[in-house]
Amino acid sequence: MQFLGASAFGAAFAGSGGGSALGMALLGAGKKRSFEPLPAMADDAVVTVAGVDVDILIGYGDIINDAGEKFGFNNDFIAFFPLVRGRVVPVNSVEALEAREALLWVNHETPLGILMHGNPGPLRGGPPKTADQVREEQLAVGGSIIRIVRSTRDNRWRFGGRHVLNRRISALTEIPFAGDVAIAGSKTATGTFGNCAGGVTPWGTVLTCEENYREFYGDLDAGYDFKPGSDWRKHVRLPEWEHSWTPHVFHHPWHYGWVVEVDPLTGRSRKLVAMGRADRECATVTTARDGRAVVYSGDDHRGGCIFKFISRIPGDLSEGDLYAADVDRGRWILLSWEKNPALRRNFRDQTHLLLNARAAGLAAGATAMDRPEDVELHPLTGAVFIALTNNPDRDNHHGSLLKIEEAGGDPLAMEFTASTWIAGGKETGFTCPDNLVFDRTGNLFFTTDVAKDKLHHGPYQGLGNNGLFVVPATGREAGRALRLASAPVEAEFTGPCFSPDEKTLFLSVQHPGEYSQFVDGKPRFSSSWPNNGRDTGADGKPCPALVALQNLPLVGSLSHS
Ligand code: FEO
Ligand code: CA
Ligand code: CA
Numbered sequence: 001m002q003f004l005g006a007s008a009f010g011a012a013f014a015g016s017g018g019g020s021a022l023g024m025a026l027l028g029a030g031k032k033r034s035f036e037p038l039p040a041m042a043d044d045a046v047v048t049v050a051g052v053d054v055d056i057l058i059g060y061g062d063i064i065n066d067a068g069e070k071f072g073f074n075n076d077f078i079a080f081f082p083l084v085r086g087r088v089v090p091v092n093s094v095e096a097l098e099a100r101e102a103l104l105w106v107n108h109e110t111p112l113g114i115l116m117h118g119n120p121g122p123l124r125g126g127p128p129k130t131a132d133q134v135r136e137e138q139l140a141v142g143g144s145i146i147r148i149v150r151s152t153r154d155n156r157w158r159f160g161g162r163h164v165l166n167r168r169i170s171a172l173t174e175i176p177f178a179g180d181v182a183i184a185g186s187k188t189a190t191g192t193f194g195n196c197a198g199g200v201t202p203w204g205t206v207l208t209c210e211e212n213y214r215e216f217y218g219d220l221d222a223g224y225d226f227k228p229g230s231d232w233r234k235h236v237r238l239p240e241w242e243h244s245w246t247p248h249v250f251h252h253p254w255h256y257g258w259v260v261e262v263d264p265l266t267g268r269s270r271k272l273v274a275m276g277r278a279d280r281e282c283a284t285v286t287t288a289r290d291g292r293a294v295v296y297s298g299d300d301h302r303g304g305c306i307f308k309f310i311s312r313i314p315g316d317l318s319e320g321d322l323y324a325a326d327v328d329r330g331r332w333i334l335l336s337w338e339k340n341p342a343l344r345r346n347f348r349d350q351t352h353l354l355l356n357a358r359a360a361g362l363a364a365g366a367t368a369m370d371r372p373e374d375v376e377l378h379p380l381t382g383a384v385f386i387a388l389t390n391n392p393d394r395d396n397h398h399g400s401l402l403k404i405e406e407a408g409g410d411p412l413a414m415e416f417t418a419s420t421w422i423a424g425g426k427e428t429g430f431t432c433p434d435n436l437v438f439d440r441t442g443n444l445f446f447t448t449d450v451a452k453d454k455l456h457h458g459p460y461q462g463l464g465n466n467g468l469f470v471v472p473a474t475g476r477e478a479g480r481a482l483r484l485a486s487a488p489v490e491a492e493f494t495g496p497c498f499s500p501d502e503k504t505l506f507l508s509v510q511h512p513g514e515y516s517q518f519v520d521g522k523p524r525f526s527s528s529w530p531n532n533g534r535d536t537g538a539d540g541k542p543c544p545a546l547v548a549l550q551n552l553p554l555v556g557s558l559s560h561s
Helices: 021-029 094-098 131-140 341-346 350-355 357-363
Strands: 053-059 075-084 101-108 142-150 157-159 167-169 174-176 188-190 195-200 206-210 259-262 269-272 284-287 293-298 302-304 306-313 316-326 331-334 372-377 384-388 400-406 416-423 433-438 444-448 467-471 482-486 492-498 504-510 517-519 522-524 545-550
Touching: 053 157, 075 094, 075 195, 075 206, 075 504, 075 545, 101 195, 101 206, 101 492, 142 206, 174 269, 195 284, 195 293, 195 492, 269 316, 284 372, 293 316, 293 372, 293 384, 302 357, 316 357, 341 357, 350 357, 372 433, 384 433, 400 433, 433 492, 444 492, 467 492
Parallel strands: 075 492
Antiparallel strands: 053 545, 075 101, 101 142, 142 157, 142 167, 174 188, 195 206, 206 259, 259 269, 284 293, 293 306, 306 316, 316 331, 372 384, 384 400, 400 416, 433 444, 444 467, 467 482, 492 504, 504 545, 517 522
């Protein structure tokens, strides 16, 4: 398989636009507008600060190509690939500013039977799922590639309709393991799911991360050893809340929990074994001074690790070194079976170690973190920001953002300093930070994720629905979290992603009405968003969708009035 090499784009993909000609052009063009932040609210709507328009681009079930493939369910991470004369160009290039078409990669994390086909499944009070219902769910996860176009009339981005470049990758797509590696006796996996957050490589591919993989085909203990011909199904543990697919379809759990690399132009994909297997939230890429890729990622688990991966060569993630963070001592620990005696005692070989990356990290002395989720790099300083969502097991209900500063500002460094940058809670007005995105001037935008059944209860009382916040980099409100938008009932905003000119923020509205109940054999919906006449919303049924926020205030350059 040929993936695009680093040379296809050079350094342009890697740099931020902050100090560049592009950055200056954007700063000059930026509109200055003050705004009044939103209070905590409970509305069943996408509510924004004044002056922002919300366009729905596409929602679950919309047909994307002539093959009849559909936009998936529970859209999450979004990546923007500007298209110029049929080529993908770097998002930070001047060319990108002129692009009138683009490809979006969009993750589809989980199915939700009650909102899709009306059956929540046997673990939620419904009947067993039929084979057709399971297949519908399999086709609804993974990722979508969709072409969007910018109107010459109003300069707004819209879904471009059915197109040959629009594709789906789902739980049914055959995906090889990178490096020709066999995992549990197979060099390919059937499908991808649990696709939560992700990243974009300097060479123009997307990284989509398999997070809560065990909810589909369960998991195996770290001590399990695969023996060809043995019945591995007998060893699988399914969690209490799983999707009830296994009566119809069952694949080896080792095939999931990876970072998957996808070429957005061709849809070709591969699972990156060298980066390890965990509850992989995201994979955020930067380029080191010697051209190698460095990837930071969270492992969203109570007691999960923060990982760093350094590629062996520039432009390719199929080989490299995996590290886990010892946050207490400020050091990166190499997870090498060969070089670490403690890991040799715990694991049979490097592949066995990689299959159990969190256990390996903890065995080697890495710090158990409070649900490390998204990671973003500051566009001007390179500092690494990590959302630690929460951990009720340790009475950490509101989470925080951790800032890691590599020694010498070098992503290849083996030492760092770590500090809490901002903590959630009643005083700061936000809770459970999850997805992050910086604009070029260093304003940090983040979304929050309080679990649907915890919203407005206990420690979360008074903190409202989930939302989109900004922490301005400068001005009177610098360092404060201000609510820019509020999500519909039981929904979570995910995947915030800017257009090249930063005038549009693409955002996923995930799982509105997630806690809808099944009563007397019928769904009773707790949300009706968007309920605007769409096929899926006209009957009052909630529907996840991708929205574009237009005219978001550029808060870095203004004072709050
Ligand atoms: Fe899918 Fe950890 O959020
Ligand atoms: Ca997340
Ligand atoms: Ca989340």
